[in-house]
Amino acid sequence: MTKKLAALKGMRDILPYDIGKWRYAEEAARKLFANFGYAEIRTPILEETALFTRSIGEGTEIVQKQMFSFKDRGERDIALRPEGTAPVVRAYLENGLDMKMPICKLFYIGPMFRSERPQAGRSRQFYQIGVESIGFNSPQADVDVIAVMMKLFEACSLEDAELNINSLGCEKDKKHFEQILKEALAADVKRLCEDCKKRYDKNILRIFDCKNETCRAVLHAAPKVAEHLCPECRMHFEKVREGLTAVGIKYRVEPFLVRGLDYYTGTVFEVTHKNLGSQDAVAAGGRYDGLIQELGGEPTPACGFAVGLDRLMLAAADRIKPQETRIEVFLALLGEEADKLGIKLLKELRGKGVLCETCFGAKSLKSQMRLADRLKVKRVLIIGEDEIAKDIAVLRDMDTKEQKEIKLKDAADTHLW
Ligand code: ATP
Ligand code: MG
Secondary structure, eight states: OOOOOOOOTTOOOOOHHHHHHHHHHHHHHHHHHHHHTOEEOOOOSEEEHHHHHHHHOTTSHIIIIIOOEEEOTTSOEEEEOSOSHHHHHHHHHHTTHHHHOSSEEEEEEEEEEOOOOOBTTBOSEEEEEEEEEESOOSHHHHHHHHHHHHHHHHHTTOTTOEEEEEEOOOHHHHHHHHHHHHHHHGGGGGGSOHHHHHHHHHOGGGGGGOOOHHHHHHHHTOOOGGGGOOHHHHHHHHHHHHHHHHTTOOOEEOTTOOOSOTTOEEEEEEEEOTTSOSOOEEEEEEEOTTHHHHTTSOOOOEEEEEEEHHHHHHHHTTTOOOOOOOOSEEEEEOSHHHHHHHHHHHHHHHHTTOOEEEOTTOSOHHHHHHHHHHTTOSEEEEEOHHHHHHTEEEEEETTTOOEEEEEGGGTTOGGGO
Protein backbone atom coordinates (compact mmCIF):
# COMPACT_ATOMS: atom_id res chain seq x y z
CA MET A 1 0.00 0.00 0.00
CA THR A 2 1.22 3.55 -0.67
CA LYS A 3 2.56 5.22 2.45
CA LYS A 4 0.21 7.83 3.85
CA LEU A 5 1.56 11.33 4.38
CA ALA A 6 1.14 13.17 7.65
CA ALA A 7 0.98 16.83 8.60
CA LEU A 8 4.32 18.41 9.47
CA LYS A 9 5.54 18.16 13.04
CA GLY A 10 3.91 20.79 15.21
CA MET A 11 1.19 21.45 12.65
CA ARG A 12 -2.28 20.01 12.73
CA ASP A 13 -5.68 19.96 11.15
CA ILE A 14 -8.60 21.67 12.80
CA LEU A 15 -11.32 19.19 12.08
CA PRO A 16 -14.96 19.73 11.14
CA TYR A 17 -16.28 18.56 14.51
CA ASP A 18 -14.10 21.14 16.33
CA ILE A 19 -14.63 24.02 13.96
CA GLY A 20 -17.90 25.13 15.60
CA LYS A 21 -16.02 26.22 18.73
CA TRP A 22 -13.34 28.01 16.73
CA ARG A 23 -15.97 29.87 14.76
CA TYR A 24 -17.83 30.71 17.93
CA ALA A 25 -14.74 32.47 19.30
CA GLU A 26 -13.93 34.12 15.98
CA GLU A 27 -17.46 35.39 15.57
CA ALA A 28 -17.55 36.64 19.17
CA ALA A 29 -14.32 38.52 18.42
CA ARG A 30 -15.68 40.02 15.21
CA LYS A 31 -18.82 41.20 16.98
CA LEU A 32 -16.89 42.73 19.86
CA PHE A 33 -14.34 44.41 17.63
CA ALA A 34 -17.08 45.98 15.56
CA ASN A 35 -18.61 47.26 18.80
CA PHE A 36 -15.27 48.72 19.93
CA GLY A 37 -14.57 50.31 16.54
CA TYR A 38 -11.85 48.02 15.15
CA ALA A 39 -11.63 47.37 11.41
CA GLU A 40 -10.29 44.11 10.01
CA ILE A 41 -6.96 43.90 8.23
CA ARG A 42 -5.50 40.84 6.45
CA THR A 43 -1.78 40.92 5.79
CA PRO A 44 0.30 38.37 3.85
CA ILE A 45 1.60 35.31 5.64
CA LEU A 46 5.07 35.79 4.12
CA GLU A 47 7.08 38.94 4.70
CA GLU A 48 10.66 40.06 4.30
CA THR A 49 12.69 38.59 7.16
CA ALA A 50 14.06 42.07 7.91
CA LEU A 51 10.61 43.20 9.04
CA PHE A 52 10.78 40.83 11.99
CA THR A 53 14.46 41.18 12.84
CA ARG A 54 14.04 44.96 12.97
CA SER A 55 10.86 44.96 15.03
CA ILE A 56 10.88 41.90 17.29
CA GLY A 57 14.63 42.28 17.81
CA GLU A 58 17.78 40.39 16.79
CA GLY A 59 18.40 39.09 20.28
CA THR A 60 14.96 37.60 20.93
CA GLU A 61 14.05 33.92 21.05
CA ILE A 62 11.61 34.39 18.18
CA VAL A 63 14.20 35.81 15.79
CA GLN A 64 17.12 33.71 17.01
CA LYS A 65 15.47 30.32 17.21
CA GLN A 66 11.85 30.26 16.14
CA MET A 67 11.47 31.92 12.78
CA PHE A 68 10.65 29.90 9.67
CA SER A 69 12.91 31.97 7.42
CA PHE A 70 14.38 30.91 4.13
CA LYS A 71 15.51 32.12 0.73
CA ASP A 72 12.91 32.21 -2.03
CA ARG A 73 13.66 31.43 -5.67
CA GLY A 74 14.95 34.96 -6.17
CA GLU A 75 17.41 34.56 -3.26
CA ARG A 76 15.36 36.99 -1.15
CA ASP A 77 15.24 36.47 2.62
CA ILE A 78 11.64 35.86 3.55
CA ALA A 79 9.87 34.47 6.61
CA LEU A 80 6.53 33.05 7.64
CA ARG A 81 5.11 35.62 10.00
CA PRO A 82 5.74 34.68 13.65
CA GLU A 83 3.38 37.38 14.94
CA GLY A 84 0.92 39.96 13.69
CA THR A 85 1.97 43.38 14.95
CA ALA A 86 4.98 44.03 12.70
CA PRO A 87 3.05 43.14 9.51
CA VAL A 88 0.16 45.38 10.57
CA VAL A 89 2.54 48.28 11.18
CA ARG A 90 4.23 47.60 7.83
CA ALA A 91 0.82 47.67 6.12
CA TYR A 92 -0.16 50.82 8.04
CA LEU A 93 2.95 52.64 6.80
CA GLU A 94 2.96 51.22 3.27
CA ASN A 95 -0.68 52.15 2.68
CA GLY A 96 -0.67 55.49 4.51
CA LEU A 97 -3.50 54.33 6.77
CA ASP A 98 -2.85 57.26 9.11
CA MET A 99 -4.11 59.56 6.33
CA LYS A 100 -6.84 57.25 5.06
CA MET A 101 -8.47 56.21 8.32
CA PRO A 102 -9.84 58.88 10.66
CA ILE A 103 -9.17 56.51 13.54
CA CYS A 104 -6.74 53.67 13.10
CA LYS A 105 -7.90 50.72 15.15
CA LEU A 106 -7.25 47.40 13.43
CA PHE A 107 -7.85 43.72 14.15
CA TYR A 108 -6.66 40.51 12.54
CA ILE A 109 -7.37 36.80 12.80
CA GLY A 110 -4.98 34.32 11.26
CA PRO A 111 -2.18 31.78 11.46
CA MET A 112 1.30 32.51 12.81
CA PHE A 113 4.37 30.30 12.58
CA ARG A 114 7.16 29.57 15.01
CA SER A 115 9.57 26.68 14.92
CA GLU A 116 9.29 25.73 18.58
CA ARG A 117 9.31 22.37 20.31
CA PRO A 118 5.72 21.17 19.97
CA GLN A 119 3.87 20.38 23.18
CA ALA A 120 0.42 20.95 24.68
CA GLY A 121 -0.53 24.53 23.87
CA ARG A 122 2.53 25.09 21.70
CA SER A 123 2.55 24.35 18.02
CA ARG A 124 4.42 25.51 14.95
CA GLN A 125 1.37 26.84 13.20
CA PHE A 126 -0.98 28.50 15.63
CA TYR A 127 -3.69 31.11 15.36
CA GLN A 128 -3.93 34.54 16.83
CA ILE A 129 -6.71 37.08 17.18
CA GLY A 130 -5.20 40.48 17.74
CA VAL A 131 -5.89 44.20 17.76
CA GLU A 132 -3.66 47.22 17.23
CA SER A 133 -4.83 50.64 18.34
CA ILE A 134 -2.56 53.15 16.61
CA GLY A 135 -2.15 56.83 17.42
CA PHE A 136 -3.25 57.17 21.04
CA ASN A 137 -0.92 57.72 23.95
CA SER A 138 -3.45 58.18 26.74
CA PRO A 139 -3.35 55.58 29.51
CA GLN A 140 -7.08 55.19 28.93
CA ALA A 141 -6.28 53.87 25.44
CA ASP A 142 -4.35 51.04 27.11
CA VAL A 143 -7.36 50.40 29.33
CA ASP A 144 -9.67 50.33 26.30
CA VAL A 145 -7.45 47.76 24.54
CA ILE A 146 -7.34 45.58 27.65
CA ALA A 147 -11.11 45.97 28.05
CA VAL A 148 -11.92 44.55 24.63
CA MET A 149 -9.53 41.66 25.25
CA MET A 150 -11.16 40.79 28.58
CA LYS A 151 -14.61 41.06 26.97
CA LEU A 152 -13.51 38.45 24.45
CA PHE A 153 -12.59 36.07 27.27
CA GLU A 154 -15.97 36.72 28.86
CA ALA A 155 -17.72 35.99 25.58
CA CYS A 156 -15.89 32.64 25.52
CA SER A 157 -16.94 31.83 29.11
CA LEU A 158 -13.45 32.49 30.48
CA GLU A 159 -14.47 35.11 33.06
CA ASP A 160 -11.83 33.56 35.31
CA ALA A 161 -8.94 34.47 33.01
CA GLU A 162 -6.31 36.37 34.99
CA LEU A 163 -4.76 39.63 33.89
CA ASN A 164 -1.17 40.42 34.84
CA ILE A 165 0.28 43.82 34.06
CA ASN A 166 3.58 45.64 34.34
CA SER A 167 5.34 48.65 32.85
CA LEU A 168 8.69 48.68 31.10
CA GLY A 169 8.80 52.46 30.75
CA CYS A 170 9.96 54.42 27.72
CA GLU A 171 13.05 53.56 25.66
CA LYS A 172 15.14 55.70 27.99
CA ASP A 173 13.77 53.94 31.06
CA LYS A 174 14.41 50.56 29.46
CA LYS A 175 18.06 51.45 28.74
CA HIS A 176 18.48 52.86 32.24
CA PHE A 177 16.97 49.76 33.81
CA GLU A 178 19.15 47.45 31.74
CA GLN A 179 22.14 49.15 33.31
CA ILE A 180 20.68 48.77 36.80
CA LEU A 181 19.96 45.09 36.15
CA LYS A 182 23.44 44.51 34.76
CA GLU A 183 25.02 45.87 37.90
CA ALA A 184 22.65 43.99 40.18
CA LEU A 185 23.32 40.66 38.47
CA ALA A 186 27.06 41.13 37.88
CA ALA A 187 28.04 38.91 40.77
CA ASP A 188 25.64 36.14 39.69
CA VAL A 189 26.37 35.90 35.97
CA LYS A 190 28.34 32.69 36.44
CA ARG A 191 25.29 30.99 37.99
CA LEU A 192 23.10 31.75 34.97
CA CYS A 193 22.46 29.23 32.19
CA GLU A 194 24.46 29.49 28.95
CA ASP A 195 21.61 31.25 27.13
CA CYS A 196 21.23 33.80 29.92
CA LYS A 197 24.97 34.49 29.97
CA LYS A 198 24.58 35.57 26.33
CA ARG A 199 21.41 37.49 27.16
CA TYR A 200 23.27 39.29 29.94
CA ASP A 201 25.57 40.84 27.34
CA LYS A 202 23.22 41.25 24.43
CA ASN A 203 19.66 41.71 25.64
CA ILE A 204 19.52 41.52 29.39
CA LEU A 205 15.73 41.98 29.78
CA ARG A 206 15.22 38.64 28.03
CA ILE A 207 16.69 36.96 31.11
CA PHE A 208 13.24 37.29 32.68
CA ASP A 209 11.82 34.92 30.03
CA CYS A 210 14.12 32.08 31.14
CA LYS A 211 12.43 29.02 32.60
CA ASN A 212 15.63 27.59 34.10
CA GLU A 213 15.29 27.04 37.88
CA THR A 214 18.66 28.51 38.83
CA CYS A 215 18.14 31.57 36.66
CA ARG A 216 14.74 32.00 38.26
CA ALA A 217 16.26 31.80 41.71
CA VAL A 218 18.87 34.42 40.78
CA LEU A 219 16.16 36.69 39.39
CA HIS A 220 13.96 36.34 42.42
CA ALA A 221 15.74 39.23 44.12
CA ALA A 222 16.38 41.20 40.94
CA PRO A 223 15.43 44.87 40.75
CA LYS A 224 11.94 45.54 39.41
CA VAL A 225 11.55 47.52 36.24
CA ALA A 226 8.41 49.36 37.34
CA GLU A 227 10.28 50.73 40.36
CA HIS A 228 12.74 52.55 38.09
CA LEU A 229 10.42 54.47 35.78
CA CYS A 230 10.69 58.16 34.95
CA PRO A 231 7.94 60.33 36.53
CA GLU A 232 5.97 60.43 33.28
CA CYS A 233 5.97 56.65 32.80
CA ARG A 234 5.24 56.07 36.47
CA MET A 235 2.22 58.37 36.17
CA HIS A 236 1.07 56.61 32.99
CA PHE A 237 1.21 53.22 34.70
CA GLU A 238 -0.67 54.55 37.71
CA LYS A 239 -3.43 55.90 35.47
CA VAL A 240 -3.70 52.60 33.62
CA ARG A 241 -4.21 50.83 36.94
CA GLU A 242 -6.79 53.40 38.06
CA GLY A 243 -8.53 53.15 34.71
CA LEU A 244 -8.74 49.36 34.92
CA THR A 245 -10.26 49.60 38.38
CA ALA A 246 -12.69 52.28 37.17
CA VAL A 247 -14.09 49.94 34.51
CA GLY A 248 -14.14 46.96 36.86
CA ILE A 249 -11.26 44.94 35.43
CA LYS A 250 -9.33 42.93 38.00
CA TYR A 251 -5.57 42.71 37.56
CA ARG A 252 -2.38 41.79 39.32
CA VAL A 253 0.88 43.71 38.96
CA GLU A 254 3.52 41.19 37.92
CA PRO A 255 6.88 42.93 38.50
CA PHE A 256 8.92 40.51 36.39
CA LEU A 257 6.68 40.47 33.35
CA VAL A 258 8.75 41.79 30.43
CA ARG A 259 7.38 40.05 27.26
CA GLY A 260 9.52 38.31 24.66
CA LEU A 261 9.55 40.99 21.96
CA ASP A 262 11.84 44.02 21.98
CA TYR A 263 9.34 46.52 20.63
CA TYR A 264 7.32 46.83 23.82
CA THR A 265 7.53 50.02 25.88
CA GLY A 266 5.38 51.17 28.79
CA THR A 267 2.41 49.01 29.69
CA VAL A 268 2.78 45.27 29.09
CA PHE A 269 0.30 42.57 30.02
CA GLU A 270 -0.38 38.88 29.83
CA VAL A 271 -3.51 36.83 30.47
CA THR A 272 -3.29 33.37 31.96
CA HIS A 273 -5.87 30.69 32.63
CA LYS A 274 -5.85 27.90 35.16
CA ASN A 275 -7.15 25.32 32.68
CA LEU A 276 -3.87 25.53 30.79
CA GLY A 277 -0.81 23.62 31.94
CA SER A 278 2.68 25.04 31.85
CA GLN A 279 1.89 27.06 28.72
CA ASP A 280 -0.70 29.07 30.57
CA ALA A 281 -0.55 32.40 28.70
CA VAL A 282 -3.62 32.76 26.56
CA ALA A 283 -2.98 36.34 25.46
CA ALA A 284 -0.34 39.01 25.69
CA GLY A 285 0.26 42.54 24.58
CA GLY A 286 1.25 46.03 25.46
CA ARG A 287 2.34 49.41 24.24
CA TYR A 288 4.87 49.79 21.45
CA ASP A 289 5.42 53.52 21.11
CA GLY A 290 8.74 53.20 19.28
CA LEU A 291 7.91 50.58 16.66
CA ILE A 292 6.28 52.75 14.02
CA GLN A 293 9.28 55.07 13.93
CA GLU A 294 11.61 52.06 13.98
CA LEU A 295 9.91 50.83 10.80
CA GLY A 296 10.27 54.19 9.04
CA GLY A 297 7.20 56.15 10.13
CA GLU A 298 6.65 59.25 12.21
CA PRO A 299 6.86 58.72 15.98
CA THR A 300 3.40 57.29 16.73
CA PRO A 301 2.13 55.72 19.95
CA ALA A 302 0.35 52.37 19.70
CA CYS A 303 -0.95 49.55 21.81
CA GLY A 304 -2.27 46.06 21.08
CA PHE A 305 -2.62 42.43 22.07
CA ALA A 306 -2.73 38.96 20.57
CA VAL A 307 -4.89 36.14 21.88
CA GLY A 308 -3.62 32.63 21.18
CA LEU A 309 -6.68 31.01 19.68
CA ASP A 310 -5.39 27.44 20.09
CA ARG A 311 -4.89 28.03 23.81
CA LEU A 312 -8.21 29.84 24.07
CA MET A 313 -9.77 26.67 22.64
CA LEU A 314 -7.89 24.48 25.12
CA ALA A 315 -9.02 26.61 28.05
CA ALA A 316 -12.62 27.05 26.92
CA ALA A 317 -13.29 23.78 25.09
CA ASP A 318 -15.79 22.48 27.65
CA ARG A 319 -17.41 25.84 28.20
CA ILE A 320 -18.15 26.95 24.67
CA LYS A 321 -21.40 25.50 23.39
CA PRO A 322 -21.83 26.41 19.76
CA GLN A 323 -25.38 26.32 18.52
CA GLU A 324 -26.01 22.99 16.87
CA THR A 325 -27.80 22.95 13.57
CA ARG A 326 -30.05 19.98 13.00
CA ILE A 327 -30.90 18.62 9.58
CA GLU A 328 -34.62 19.31 8.96
CA VAL A 329 -35.17 16.49 6.53
CA PHE A 330 -33.22 13.56 5.16
CA LEU A 331 -34.36 12.23 1.80
CA ALA A 332 -34.18 8.44 1.81
CA LEU A 333 -34.17 7.78 -1.93
CA LEU A 334 -34.30 4.29 -3.42
CA GLY A 335 -33.60 3.76 -7.09
CA GLU A 336 -32.64 5.91 -10.00
CA GLU A 337 -36.09 7.47 -10.44
CA ALA A 338 -36.15 8.47 -6.79
CA ASP A 339 -32.68 9.98 -7.08
CA LYS A 340 -33.87 12.05 -10.06
CA LEU A 341 -36.83 13.31 -8.05
CA GLY A 342 -34.52 13.85 -5.09
CA ILE A 343 -32.16 16.24 -6.84
CA LYS A 344 -35.13 18.44 -7.78
CA LEU A 345 -36.56 18.27 -4.27
CA LEU A 346 -33.21 19.25 -2.75
CA LYS A 347 -33.03 22.27 -5.01
CA GLU A 348 -36.51 23.36 -3.99
CA LEU A 349 -35.92 22.80 -0.28
CA ARG A 350 -32.51 24.50 -0.26
CA GLY A 351 -34.06 27.38 -2.16
CA LYS A 352 -36.37 27.81 0.83
CA GLY A 353 -33.42 27.68 3.22
CA VAL A 354 -34.35 24.24 4.57
CA LEU A 355 -31.36 22.23 5.81
CA CYS A 356 -31.65 18.90 3.99
CA GLU A 357 -29.41 15.96 3.16
CA THR A 358 -29.49 12.75 1.19
CA CYS A 359 -27.30 9.88 0.08
CA PHE A 360 -27.63 9.21 -3.63
CA GLY A 361 -27.25 5.67 -4.93
CA ALA A 362 -28.17 4.07 -1.62
CA LYS A 363 -28.62 0.28 -1.54
CA SER A 364 -31.29 -0.19 1.13
CA LEU A 365 -33.80 1.69 3.22
CA LYS A 366 -32.33 0.17 6.37
CA SER A 367 -28.88 1.63 5.77
CA GLN A 368 -30.42 5.02 5.05
CA MET A 369 -32.48 4.99 8.23
CA ARG A 370 -29.31 4.14 10.14
CA LEU A 371 -27.52 7.05 8.50
CA ALA A 372 -30.45 9.38 9.30
CA ASP A 373 -30.20 8.23 12.92
CA ARG A 374 -26.48 8.97 13.07
CA LEU A 375 -27.09 12.40 11.57
CA LYS A 376 -29.80 13.01 14.21
CA VAL A 377 -32.14 14.43 11.59
CA LYS A 378 -35.62 15.69 12.48
CA ARG A 379 -37.48 13.87 9.70
CA VAL A 380 -36.96 11.41 6.90
CA LEU A 381 -38.79 11.62 3.61
CA ILE A 382 -38.87 8.15 2.05
CA ILE A 383 -39.22 7.86 -1.71
CA GLY A 384 -38.81 4.44 -3.37
CA GLU A 385 -40.28 2.72 -6.40
CA ASP A 386 -43.51 1.82 -4.57
CA GLU A 387 -44.01 5.38 -3.42
CA ILE A 388 -43.39 6.73 -6.92
CA ALA A 389 -45.93 4.25 -8.33
CA LYS A 390 -48.50 5.53 -5.80
CA ASP A 391 -47.44 9.18 -6.32
CA ILE A 392 -46.66 9.60 -2.63
CA ALA A 393 -43.77 10.02 -0.22
CA VAL A 394 -43.62 8.75 3.36
CA LEU A 395 -42.68 11.32 5.92
CA ARG A 396 -41.32 9.98 9.21
CA ASP A 397 -40.82 12.13 12.28
CA MET A 398 -37.66 10.77 13.90
CA ASP A 399 -38.51 12.14 17.36
CA THR A 400 -42.09 10.86 17.63
CA LYS A 401 -41.62 7.94 15.17
CA GLU A 402 -44.93 8.94 13.55
CA GLN A 403 -45.30 8.37 9.83
CA LYS A 404 -47.64 9.86 7.30
CA GLU A 405 -48.08 9.84 3.58
CA ILE A 406 -47.97 13.02 1.55
CA LYS A 407 -48.50 13.57 -2.14
CA LEU A 408 -45.25 13.62 -4.12
CA LYS A 409 -46.06 17.00 -5.61
CA ASP A 410 -46.42 18.41 -2.09
CA ALA A 411 -43.17 16.93 -0.83
CA ALA A 412 -41.33 20.26 -0.69
CA ASP A 413 -44.28 22.08 0.91
CA THR A 414 -42.86 22.29 4.37
CA HIS A 415 -46.06 23.68 5.89
CA LEU A 416 -47.75 20.35 5.10
CA TRP A 417 -45.17 18.51 7.22
P1 ATP B 1 4.97 31.93 25.41
O1 ATP B 1 5.60 32.57 26.59
O2 ATP B 1 3.86 30.99 25.76
O3 ATP B 1 5.97 31.36 24.44
P2 ATP B 1 4.95 34.29 23.81
O4 ATP B 1 5.36 35.37 24.71
O5 ATP B 1 5.94 33.71 22.88
O6 ATP B 1 4.24 33.12 24.62
P3 ATP B 1 3.34 36.06 22.19
O7 ATP B 1 4.34 36.24 21.15
O8 ATP B 1 3.09 37.19 23.08
O9 ATP B 1 3.66 34.73 23.01
O10 ATP B 1 1.96 35.59 21.56
C1 ATP B 1 0.70 35.84 22.18
C2 ATP B 1 -0.06 34.56 22.43
O11 ATP B 1 0.03 33.69 21.32
C3 ATP B 1 0.50 33.72 23.58
O12 ATP B 1 0.02 34.18 24.81
C4 ATP B 1 -0.05 32.34 23.25
O13 ATP B 1 -1.39 32.22 23.67
C5 ATP B 1 0.00 32.33 21.75
N1 ATP B 1 1.19 31.60 21.28
C6 ATP B 1 2.45 32.05 21.14
N2 ATP B 1 3.25 31.10 20.67
C7 ATP B 1 2.48 29.99 20.47
C8 ATP B 1 2.72 28.67 19.99
N3 ATP B 1 3.90 28.28 19.56
N4 ATP B 1 1.67 27.81 19.93
C9 ATP B 1 0.44 28.18 20.34
N5 ATP B 1 0.15 29.40 20.80
C10 ATP B 1 1.16 30.31 20.87
MG1 MG C 1 7.11 32.01 22.91
